[in-house]
Amino acid sequence: MSAKALDGIRILDLSRILAAPLASQMLGDLGAEVIKVEQPGKGDDARQYGPPFLHGTDADGLSAFYLSCNRNKRAVTLDFTTDRGRDLALKLIEQSDVVLENFRPGVLDKYGLGWTDLHERFPRLVMCSVTGFGQDGPYRHRPGYDGIFQAVSGMMSVSGVPDGQPGAGPMKSGLSLVDILTGLYTSSALLAALRHRDRTGEGQHLDVSLLDCGVASLSHFAENYLVSGEVPQRRGNGGFGGIPSQAFECADGTLIFIVATTNPQFSRACEAFGHALIEDPRFNSIAARIEHRLELLEILEKIFLEHPREHWLAELEARDVPVGPVNDIEETLADEQVRFRGVQMSMHDQALGEVAGLRYPIRMSATPVTDYAFPPRLGQDSAAVYGELLGLSPDEISELADAGVI
Numbered sequence: 001m002s003a004k005a006l007d008g009i010r011i012l013d014l015s016r017i018l019a020a021p022l023a024s025q026m027l028g029d030l031g032a033e034v035i036k037v038e039q040p041g042k043g044d045d046a047r048q049y050g051p052p053f054l055h056g057t058d059a060d061g062l063s064a065f066y067l068s069c070n071r072n073k074r075a076v077t078l079d080f081t082t083d084r085g086r087d088l089a090l091k092l093i094e095q096s097d098v099v100l101e102n103f104r105p106g107v108l109d110k111y112g113l114g115w116t117d118l119h120e121r122f123p124r125l126v127m128c129s130v131t132g133f134g135q136d137g138p139y140r141h142r143p144g145y146d147g148i149f150q151a152v153s154g155m156m157s158v159s160g161v162p163d164g165q166p167g168a169g170p171m172k173s174g175l176s177l178v179d180i181l182t183g184l185y186t187s188s189a190l191l192a193a194l195r196h197r198d199r200t201g202e203g204q205h206l207d208v209s210l211l212d213c214g215v216a217s218l219s220h221f222a223e224n225y226l227v228s229g230e231v232p233q234r235r236g237n238g239g240f241g242g243i244p245s246q247a248f249e250c251a252d253g254t255l256i257f258i259v260a261t262t263n264p265q266f267s268r269a270c271e272a273f274g275h276a277l278i279e280d281p282r283f284n285s286i287a288a289r290i291e292h293r294l295e296l297l298e299i300l301e302k303i304f305l306e307h308p309r310e311h312w313l314a315e316l317e318a319r320d321v322p323v324g325p326v327n328d329i330e331e332t333l334a335d336e337q338v339r340f341r342g343v344q345m346s347m348h349d350q351a352l353g354e355v356a357g358l359r360y361p362i363r364m365s366a367t368p369v370t371d372y373a374f375p376p377r378l379g380q381d382s383a384a385v386y387g388e389l390l391g392l393s394p395d396e397i398s399e400l401a402d403a404g405v406i
Contacts, residue, residue, distance in 0.1 A: 003031075003367065007031045009194065010033045010098070011024055011035070014037050014101040015101055016038075017102070017179075018176055022069040024073065025071055025072060026184075027191075034072065034074065035381075036074065036076070036376065037077075040405075046065050046066040048061065049063045050064060050065065054067065061378055070375035070376070073373070075382075080111055081111060082405055085406070086111050093118060093122060097125070098125070098193075099118065099128070103131075115205040124202070126203045127206070129206065130186060131210070132210050132211065133210075133211050134209035135207045144210065150177060154221075155218065159172070162234045179210070239259070242262065244266075246297075248301060250305065250309040254308070254325065255326035256324070256326065257325075257326055258321065258323045261289075268319040272315035272316050272319055313325065347374040347375075357372065
């Protein structure tokens with residue numbers, strides 16, 4: 001087996017639900033050893049986030065939600081609120097490069113497992129704390145989930161149907177977008193912290209806030225406001241740059257998304273439309289099309305209703321105009337490009353056989369990601385991990401289990 005990019009890195013993952021587990025899964029894909037630590041008898045709440053459950057039952061805690069962010073991990077159970085559990089946790093931490101957690105600020109401090117205590121004891125350790133609002137500030141103790149952060153961050157304010165139209169109002173993304181973006185930010189920050197540790201020998205604490213990540217993800221929307229002082233308004237399926245950049249309904253009731261914002265693109269699109277709109281002074285430049293946006297969109301909406309989607313895809317693609325169908329997930333996974341790229345992979349489980357999932361999306365020439373271990377059942381690796389890393393005997397492990405410590 002070829003070496004993986006993160007071979008030799010061990011992550012002790014105390015986190016639950018989505019954002020932090022997604023970050024550790026990505027690092028596990030890249031070759032890190034991820035040990036998922038869960039509460040005995042209960043486990044990660046995400047195990048019960050169904051239906052759907054694999055094979056229709058929640059008995060094994062294998063919800064589709066859980067499967068999406070917990071592959072390539074080993075799972076142990078541990079109650080670190082007990083004295084013996086805390087001692088085991090410290091022994092595991094001693095042999096780890098990273099501790100990843102998403103408890104509310106101060107929770108781990110009560111058990112001597114917070115950053116101050118761990119940094120003093122293990123100066124090379126990288127600790128990453130993922131919380132809703134961060135480790136400080138007036139909201140630090142508030143609970144929160146993805147939808148709340150889409151709302152508070154302003155993300156919802158720029159999504160949804162524009163005012164004055166049917167169904168107008170802010171709209172939450174269907175995806176758990178802040179969780180997913182936070183997972184991405186977290187994984188890259190952990191890699192940077194490990195690079196710093198390897199160079200200097202010094203660990204550090206990463207304070208990751210879902211609110212911070214949500215606000216940072218506003219990107220050019222926020223910069224537009226900072227430059228202009230104008231609050232961005234919702235544009236439904238329309239973009240915030242040039243025009244057109246949005247979805248249109250076709251004659252067969254399907255939707256198509258076109259981006260033809262530059263003059264060469266718009267000119268070629270006009271050839272497909274059969275209308276010389278580029279010659280109209282209202283539409284002959286990027287600035288003019290933005291200024292007369294509503295007039296142009298009204299014209300284009302009527303044009304696209306003249307033919308079905310396949311007609312427009314063929315005509316626009318033939319003229320090198322960026323365009324694509326608005327697919328549902330079934331259509332996406334059946335798309336010939338998606339299938340050619342092998343975005344869907346398979347995870348093998350001895351009891352259940354092959355289970356489909358989505359692969360790590362980056363192709364790496366020297367350290368490709370090829371292995372996808374099935375997400376672990378609750379505590380399935382407790383005996384192996386405690387035996388291998390801590391040298392506990394089978395009798396000691398059984399006694400700890402009987403005592404409810406693991």
